[in-house]
Amino acid sequence: MTTAATDPLVRIRSMHFAFGPKVIYDGIDLDIVRGKITAILGPSGTGKTTLLRLIGGQWKPDAGTIEFDGINVHSLSRKPLFDLRKRMGLLFQSGALLTDLTVFENVAFPLREHTAFPESMIRDLVLMKLEAVGLRGAAKLYPSEISGGMARRVALARAIALEPDMIMYDEPFTGQDPISMGVLIRLIQGLNRSLNLTSVIVTHDVEDVMRIADYVYVLSGGKVLDHGTPAEVQQSKSDLVRQFLSGEADGPVSFHYKAARRYADDLMAGRE
Amino acid sequence: MNVLSPLFDSLRGLGRATLFLLTILAGIPAALLRPRLVFQQVYSVGVLSLIIIVVSGSFIGMVLALQGYRTLVNFGAASSLGVLVALSIVRELGPVVTALLFAGRAGSALAAEIGLMKATDQLSGMEMMAVDPIKRVIAPRFIAGIIAMPLLASIFAMMSIGVAGGHAVGVELLGVDAGSYWSQIHQAMHGADIRDMLIKATVFGLAISWIAVYQGYHAAPTSEGVSRATTSTVVVSSLAILALDFVLTAFMFH
Numbered sequence: 170m171t172t173a174a175t176d177p178l179v180r181i182r183s184m185h186f187a188f189g190p191k192v193i194y195d196g197i198d199l200d201i202v203r204g205k206i207t208a209i210l211g212p213s214g215t216g217k218t219t220l221l222r223l224i225g226g227q228w229k230p231d232a233g234t235i236e237f238d239g240i241n242v243h244s245l246s247r248k249p250l251f252d253l254r255k256r257m258g259l260l261f262q263s264g265a266l267l268t269d270l271t272v273f274e275n276v277a278f279p280l281r282e283h284t285a286f287p288e289s290m291i292r293d294l295v296l297m298k299l300e301a302v303g304l305r306g307a308a309k310l311y312p313s314e315i316s317g318g319m320a321r322r323v324a325l326a327r328a329i330a331l332e333p334d335m336i337m338y339d340e341p342f343t344g345q346d347p348i349s350m351g352v353l354i355r356l357i358q359g360l361n362r363s364l365n366l367t368s369v370i371v372t373h374d375v376e377d378v379m380r381i382a383d384y385v386y387v388l389s390g391g392k393v394l395d396h397g398t399p400a401e402v403q404q405s406k407s408d409l410v411r412q413f414l415s416g417e418a419d420g421p422v423s424f425h426y427k428a429a430r431r432y433a434d435d436l437m438a439g440r441e
Numbered sequence: 442m443n444v445l446s447p448l449f450d451s452l453r454g455l456g457r458a459t460l461f462l463l464t465i466l467a468g469i470p471a472a473l474l475r476p477r478l479v480f481q482q483v484y485s486v487g488v489l490s491l492i493i494i495v496v497s498g499s500f501i502g503m504v505l506a507l508q509g510y511r512t513l514v515n516f517g518a519a520s521s522l523g524v525l526v527a528l529s530i531v532r533e534l535g536p537v538v539t540a541l542l543f544a545g546r547a548g549s550a551l552a553a554e555i556g557l558m559k560a561t562d563q564l565s566g567m568e569m570m571a572v573d574p575i576k577r578v579i580a581p582r583f584i585a586g587i588i589a590m591p592l593l594a595s596i597f598a599m600m601s602i603g604v605a606g607g608h609a610v611g612v613e614l615l616g617v618d619a620g621s622y623w624s625q626i627h628q629a630m631h632g633a634d635i636r637d638m639l640i641k642a643t644v645f646g647l648a649i650s651w652i653a654v655y656q657g658y659h660a661a662p663t664s665e666g667v668s669r670a671t672t673s674t675v676v677v678s679s680l681a682i683l684a685l686d687f688v689l690t691a692f693m694f695h
Binding site: 331 | 563571
């Protein structure tokens with residue numbers, strides 16, 4: 170790779186993306202630094218998951234560029250795009266485990282698809298990955314037999330099976346009890362250090378992610394509202410960012426969804 | 442314009458389905474390089490459909506023998522019962538009924554499975570793991586359907602003509618002579634009949650697999666979408682089978 174180690178791994182420049190008339194991104198610039206944990210925060214419905222799919226090349230931006238390690242993701246044809254994807258893992262919110270395969274076979278899946286390793290080596294690798302997420306004992310179970318938190322850990326083991334450069338987590342903390350949440354946070358942090366990974370965490374769970382993130386982006390309304398270290402972002406000049414981080418109902422973002430009529434008019438309208 | 446829009450919609454759907462078929466065909470060589478994946482699917486669409494095929498084949502053979510005997514015996518032609526059963530089954534009922542059952546049993550399961558894989562992000566998960574779901578998931582299932590249908594139709598025919606179907610009722614129950622039952626079949630049925638049956642079954646298998654994987658792959662990723670995909674697989678396949686059967690029969694008719 171010709172790019173220097175200090176260059177960001179992912180570089181997004183003036184990227185626009187819309188679903189039909191609904192504008193999701195209105196020209197955002199975003200850098201994901203190598204070896205760090207970058208958190209992308211924002212209210213639900215701001216298209217954070219969309220961002221991960223854009224970086225992974227599943228969707229194409231309407232304008233602007235997304236580079237991964239200096240390569241423009243959307244200029245690639247299918248074959249080199251697939252090669253590039255082997256270097257990034259995406260952890261879906263649901264885990265997206267293959268339900269007809271056991272936990273062991275799920276983690277073995279990318280190895281069997283992309284390598285010609287002998288069976289004994291695949292077995293060793295899978296057991297090592299499962300051990301890293303603490304689920305070696307669950308190797309023989311099917312995805313339907315494990316809890317949601319465990320499924321996410323299995324998906325994590327599968328995502329690191331090919332030893333990617335980067336892992337993207339889509340809402341990893343949603344719907345987790347405090348214990349499995351703690352486990353996941355420690356895992357993400359631990360893996361980032363021990364495997365020298367670059368991590369991207371997309372979430373609206375402010376408190377937990379602020380503890381482990383090295384760098385934070387706050388997105389809303391298709392724009393980057395603010396970015397910086399967690400300490401910097403907490404001192405943000407933007408009212409909206411402060412409202413989001415402290416979780417207050419009133420502020421620039423209104424609790425009420427915009428209605429066509431005033432409340433009183435709406436109630437009276439039913440009497441005619 | 443509004444009057445024609447359903448027509449345009451269905452034409453657009455047909456176009457999409459054709460493009461999808463071309464994508465699958467391009468993925469077939471890769472799938473054939475991993476025969477284990479195809480065999481697994483032949484097992485799940487073929488072997489698991491065996492019971493319904495065997496049971497239905499037997500009953501249809503038995504009913505045909507009962508009804509045929511009542512007519513033939515008036516003309517003193519009861520010994521031709523075998524021919525009546527065998528030709529009806531091999532030329533028409535075998536491939537058509539097998540295909541209808543196959544659409545209900547395997548086609549719907551295929552569409553539901555693929556639709557659910559899509560709804561639970563398993564297909565995009567694969568894509569993000571740099572695995573092409575067309576090659577890994579769709580193509581093996583498509584090939585399996587084409588392999589399984591002629592085999593199932595043959596088993597259906599065997600069950601309904603011999604074993605437990607027409608033979609059981611005609612020979613064992615109604616007392617038609619076993620020798621004439623079989624020798625008349627032997628004389629009246631030609632290789633071409635069996636060839637045509639296998640052609641029909643293969644074409645039906647292709648149509649059902651194509652419809653099922655298309656419906657599943659393009660299902661809306663919701664529970665409603667999956668249920669709609671399953672239903673339309675059965676409805677569209679059934680209509681396609683009956684229409685194709687007419688076309689094929691017209692071509693095979695001398």
